[in-house]
Amino acid sequence: MSAPLLSVRDLRVSAGPLDLVDGISFDLGQGEILGLVGESGSGKTMACRALMRLLPSRQVAVTGGRILLGDDDLAALPEADMRRLRGHALGMVFQNPASHLDPVMRIGDQIAEGLRLHRGLDRKAAWAAAIDLLAQVGIPDPARRARNYPHEFSGGMRQRAMIAVALSCDPGILIADEPTTALDVTVQAQILRLLLALREARGLAIVLISHDLGVIAQTCDRIAVMYAGRIVEQGAKTDILRRPLHPYTQGLIRCQPGEDGGGPGLPLPTIAGQPPSAGEMPAGCRFHPRCPRASETCRREMPAPHALEGRIVACHHPLTGEVP
Amino acid sequence: MTPPLLEVDDLVVHYPAGGMLRRREVQAVNGVSLRLEPGETLGLVGESGSGKSTLGRALLGLTPVTAGHVGFDGKRVSGRDRAGLAHLRRNAAMIFQDPFNALNPRQTIATSIAEVLRVKGEVPPAEVPARVAALLDLVGLRPDLAGRKPHALSGGQCQRAGIARALAIEPRLVIADECVAALDVSIQGQIINLLIELKARMGLAMIFIAHDLAIVRRLCDRVAVMYLGRIVEEGPTEAVFSSPRHPYTAALVAAIPSLDPARPLPADPLPGEPPSPLALPPGCAFHPRCRLARPECREMAPPARHDGERITACVLSPDEITTTQPRSMEP
Numbered sequence: 213m214s215a216p217l218l219s220v221r222d223l224r225v226s227a228g229p230l231d232l233v234d235g236i237s238f239d240l241g242q243g244e245i246l247g248l249v250g251e252s253g254s255g256k257t258m259a260c261r262a263l264m265r266l267l268p269s270r271q272v273a274v275t276g277g278r279i280l281l282g283d284d285d286l287a288a289l290p291e292a293d294m295r296r297l298r299g300h301a302l303g304m305v306f307q308n309p310a311s312h313l314d315p316v317m318r319i320g321d322q323i324a325e326g327l328r329l330h331r332g333l334d335r336k337a338a339w340a341a342a343i344d345l346l347a348q349v350g351i352p353d354p355a356r357r358a359r360n361y362p363h364e365f366s367g368g369m370r371q372r373a374m375i376a377v378a379l380s381c382d383p384g385i386l387i388a389d390e391p392t393t394a395l396d397v398t399v400q401a402q403i404l405r406l407l408l409a410l411r412e413a414r415g416l417a418i419v420l421i422s423h424d425l426g427v428i429a430q431t432c433d434r435i436a437v438m439y440a441g442r443i444v445e446q447g448a449k450t451d452i453l454r455r456p457l458h459p460y461t462q463g464l465i466r467c468q469p470g471e472d473g474g475g476p477g478l479p480l481p482t483i484a485g486q487p488p489s490a491g492e493m494p495a496g497c498r499f500h501p502r503c504p505r506a507s508e509t510c511r512r513e514m515p516a517p518h519a520l521e522g523r524i525v526a527c528h529h530p531l532t533g534e535v536p
Numbered sequence: 537m538t539p540p541l542l543e544v545d546d547l548v549v550h551y552p553a554g555g556m557l558r559r560r561e562v563q564a565v566n567g568v569s570l571r572l573e574p575g576e577t578l579g580l581v582g583e584s585g586s587g588k589s590t591l592g593r594a595l596l597g598l599t600p601v602t603a604g605h606v607g608f609d610g611k612r613v614s615g616r617d618r619a620g621l622a623h624l625r626r627n628a629a630m631i632f633q634d635p636f637n638a639l640n641p642r643q644t645i646a647t648s649i650a651e652v653l654r655v656k657g658e659v660p661p662a663e664v665p666a667r668v669a670a671l672l673d674l675v676g677l678r679p680d681l682a683g684r685k686p687h688a689l690s691g692g693q694c695q696r697a698g699i700a701r702a703l704a705i706e707p708r709l710v711i712a713d714e715c716v717a718a719l720d721v722s723i724q725g726q727i728i729n730l731l732i733e734l735k736a737r738m739g740l741a742m743i744f745i746a747h748d749l750a751i752v753r754r755l756c757d758r759v760a761v762m763y764l765g766r767i768v769e770e771g772p773t774e775a776v777f778s779s780p781r782h783p784y785t786a787a788l789v790a791a792i793p794s795l796d797p798a799r800p801l802p803a804d805p806l807p808g809e810p811p812s813p814l815a816l817p818p819g820c821a822f823h824p825r826c827r828l829a830r831p832e833c834r835e836m837a838p839p840a841r842h843d844g845e846r847i848t849a850c851v852l853s854p855d856e857i858t859t860t861q862p863r864s865m866e867p
Contacts, residue, residue, distance in 0.1 A: 251720035366809045396583035397747065401791045401805035408801070423720065426793025430801045450797040467721045468795055469728070470750035476773060479732055480754060482725035486690050 217242050217417050218263075218385060223287070224276035225258045225267070230490040232258045234441040235277065237517070240385065243415040245407070247432030247449070249425055249464070251487055254438040256421050260387050262287075263419070264304050265294050281385075299330055303378030307390035309370040313362040319346070319373050320358025326380040345376040348413075350406055368399035372406065379410070386410075389421045404431050425468055429453055437461045440488055440498035447523025457520060457530040460499050497528065505529045539610045541709060541741050542572040542595065547604035547614075549587070549594045553814055563813050564590035566765035566821075567604070569840070574708065577735060577742040579756030579773065581749055581788070585813050587765040588745045592711045595743070596628055597621045608709070626656065629702035633714040635694035639686045645697040646672075646682035652704040671700040675730060692723035699730065703738075713745045728755060749792055753777055758845075761785045764813060764821040766837070771846035781848040783857050784822050820850070828852055 216239035225233035233255040240246050250256045261267050262274050265286060279286035281301060286294065306312045314322055323342035327333045333341060346354035349372040362370055371391060378386060392400035408431060410416050422428050428435055429449065436446035437460065445458040456462040466481040485502040488494055497515050500506040509528050517526040549565035564587040572578055580588045593599040595606055597613060606614040613620040632638035639648050649668045653659045659667050672682055675696040686694050695715060702710055716724040728751060734740060746752050752759055753773055760770040761784065769782040780786040787806040808825045811817055817824050823833040833851060840849045
């Protein structure tokens with residue numbers, strides 16, 4: 213494999229004394245789609261906002277680790293340089309496009325604005341490029357639609373428009389945080405199709421964040437599973453889904469209704485208990501209070517991520533050699 | 537033959553939308569007919585704007601009905617008959633999507649549940665604490681959580697408290713509106729299992745409103761698929777999911793993300809998005825997105841066709857719906 217486009221090493225994001233993301237490492241290759249899956253509070257959104265250095269408040273900060281993109285370490289870059297890279301190197305789309313598009317600005321102008329500022333296009337060229345981008349993200353009749361305001365777009369079209377804004381400066385990496393969670397299932401399929409098509413057409417690398425393992429399974433090349441601020445398992449999609457090594461990954465897969473082979477009226481497999489909050493992390497492995505395989509070691513020692521059967525897993529008692 | 541627990545005839549719910557100059561109307565429910573037998577669970581599925589939540593609220597008299605008829609236990613509950621509505625409300629309860637907003641934030645969960653018992657007035661005041669404790673135990677909440685307020689509970693615990701409150705009136709019918717949509721997947725299973733257990737234990741009839749088809753398939757005996765205020769297909773859950781007879785149902789089933797890494801995204805998902813319920817298309821409301829639409833679909837809404845237990849509102853015959861390959865959800 214050639215050198216990764218983006219390398220994250222021991223990334224730590226903290227809010228005061230609380231670690232929201234506690235030392236995660238992953239690589240993203242050119243044209244690769246990496247799925248970051250986890251439940252609410254697992255730190256997946258904070259990790260990705262840290263990549264863009266778009267953390268929600270001054271209290272939340274990157275407190276350790278490196279984010280290597282080419283020759284730059286985004287974790288240490290001055291804000292002025294970071295502003296240059298946002299848009300150019302990294303683009304981002306969010307769960308709720310309505311709150312990330314300007315309601316009183318025409319869609320075409322919102323796309324053209326970035327093109328004028330970052331690529332120095334004049335007004336006319338930027339407008340033409342904006343229409344071209346709208347066409348690329350599958351907006352019908354883009355020349356007319358560019359003159360619409362966000363409220364005149366449906367939910368799926370707004371998400372397409374936001375993808376066009378994120379792609380306007382031709383970034384190599386797109387970070388998509390729950391991009392289909394607010395959409396209906398038939399529209400979700402359209403947007404996921406669009407992301408796959410853009411990867412093909414542009415060689416775009418994508419970090420796709422979702423709580424929905426089904427969405428991840430249908431789009432990603434590799435999967436990283438997060439639990440309580442850490443990556444517990446990462447590897448190729450097929451390996452992870454067909455033969456999970458971490459008990460949490462296995463639990464997550466079994467919890468999906470319709471995936472355990474059970475019939476109507478039969479109880480669903482569950483993971484007992486609930487995820488810990490950042491203020492009350494258990495000692496040792498953070499999953500141990502909910503884990504059926506937990507031992508004394510798990511209660512005492514935090515498992516270090518290590519390579520195993522072609523992936524990286526952080527568990528004292530991985531599910532090796534077992535039929536899932 | 538015993539009468540159905542709930543009978544809905546040609547129910548219409550329209551309500552005015554905002555707008556000062558143009559009076560517009562949201563056509564949320566446009567002629568829905570349903571029957572629910574005692575102890576039966578019906579899934580109501582559809583995308584946003586399909587009218588499934590409005591229908592659920594209208595059944596309990598929480599939203600005014602424009603036309604049509606709702607009967608509960610053989611008594612008419614829609615319209616002016618307050619006695620029928622009072623009877624319904626003593627026997628039916630709702631579980632909401634957001635458990636935090638459904639409970640009073642200033643009251644402990646024990647107080648919230650006790651309030652329901654007091655209003656219903658069938659439990660002597662001295663026995664209320666014991667009954668509250670029994671309800672909390674029924675939904676799997678530890679007794680020490682009784683004194684907590686909603687913000688001091690997790691989402692799953694809060695939803696259990698909401699279910700305990702709904703069960704306090706000993707309902708024969710429960711309407712659950714997206715009651716697990718806000719919960720993490722590992723917690724969703726816990727709540728669904730609780731509902732499966734309660735259903736078996738108390739003989740509850742349930743209308744389960746959800747957009748998640750995989751959960752509906754697990755929980756419900758029958759399913760009704762809604763699109764823009766109408767039921768387009770209804771029947772036994774397994775039959776509807778394994779061989780859909782309406783092109784919309786087929787597309788919905790095909791769009792469920794699968795965990796099988798070898799199964800790619802549907803190559804050709806349903807085009808477009810549902811139109812606004814403010815401006816319904818003429819004829820069959822689904823025709824602008826339907827690849828199999830015929831000229832007559834643009835003119836006339838298809839009547840419901842009955843075939844045994846299955847009902848379909850589509851002019852096509854079942855074997856014509858093959859372009860969107862329906863598939864099983866089994867791995």
